Amino acid sequence: MSENLAYALTQVVHNFGAAAVLGGAVFVLWPAFRLENVRTFAWLILVAWGAQIASGGLFGLTSLYYYGEMPDLGSIALAALAVKVGAAITGFLLAAFYLVRGREWDHVRVKRAFRVLAALGATALTAAAFLRWFS
Ligand code: HEM
Numbered sequence: 001m002s003e004n005l006a007y008a009l010t011q012v013v014h015n016f017g018a019a020a021v022l023g024g025a026v027f028v029l030w031p032a033f034r035l036e037n038v039r040t041f042a043w044l045i046l047v048a049w050g051a052q053i054a055s056g057g058l059f060g061l062t063s064l065y066y067y068g069e070m071p072d073l074g075s076i077a078l079a080a081l082a083v084k085v086g087a088a089i090t091g092f093l094l095a096a097f098y099l100v101r102g103r104e105w106d107h108v109r110v111k112r113a114f115r116v117l118a119a120l121g122a123t124a125l126t127a128a129a130f131l132r133w134f135s
Contacts (some may be wrong), residue, residue, distance in 0.1 A: 003066045010062060013055040015081070018128070021091060022121030025063035028114045039099065039111060045117060046095035052088045073131075080130035087124040090115055 024045040028038055063071050073081065098113050100104075105113070 002061070005061050006066075007059070010058045013051055014059070017048045018121070018125055021045055021052065022118060022125060024048060025114045025118035025121055028120060029111065035107065035110070038114075039102070040056070042095050042098050042102065046092060046099065049088055049092035049095060053085075053092065055089065056084065061122050065125035074134060075083060076133040077131050080127040082129035083129075084124045085126070087120045089132040091124075094120070 024041050027033060028041050060124055063069065092111070094113060096118055098110070102110060
């Protein structure tokens with residue numbers, strides 16, 4: 001019971017984090033978006049990547065706590081997990097880099113950064129589907 005609840009609550013954070021990393025970046029790229037709001041969205045995206053890393057780690061810790069071991073993932077699922085972790089770390093660092101340096105960037109560079117952030121979100125979401133590859 002508590003195990004199911006722990007998993008479900010972690011999944012809630014993980015699901016909204018996934019929606020925010022991709023949705024936030026797509027919003028910034030939308031033609032009608034007001035560019036003066038970009039930093040607010042960059043913060044949202046930074047926090048969301050951080051939430052993915054924290055809740056992803058919590059999934060592992062929950063398994064460890066309740067079963068005494070990590071899930072037995074096959075090589076495809078492990079590769080998918082590695083892609084997700086790589087995307088999450090890169091996305092977090094890129095959003096942070098934008099927040100530190102982005103004021104000096106022109107529009108083209110800002111758009112490019114958010115295109116990369118959107119691509120990282122899409123890549124992580126695609127990889128997430130392959131976590132269910134048991135073999
Ligand atoms: C450090 C980074 C991450 C780790 C360690 C991680 C870990 C995990 C784990 C262990 C699960 C499986 C939970 C289960 O069903 O037992 C999971 C599910 C999921 N993750 Fe992540 N994740 C990370 C980042 C991300 C990112 C960046 C996204 C998307 C932007 C994402 C999207 C998802 C989705 C959609 C699921 C549900 C998949 C399904 O139930 O079929 N994850 N994640």
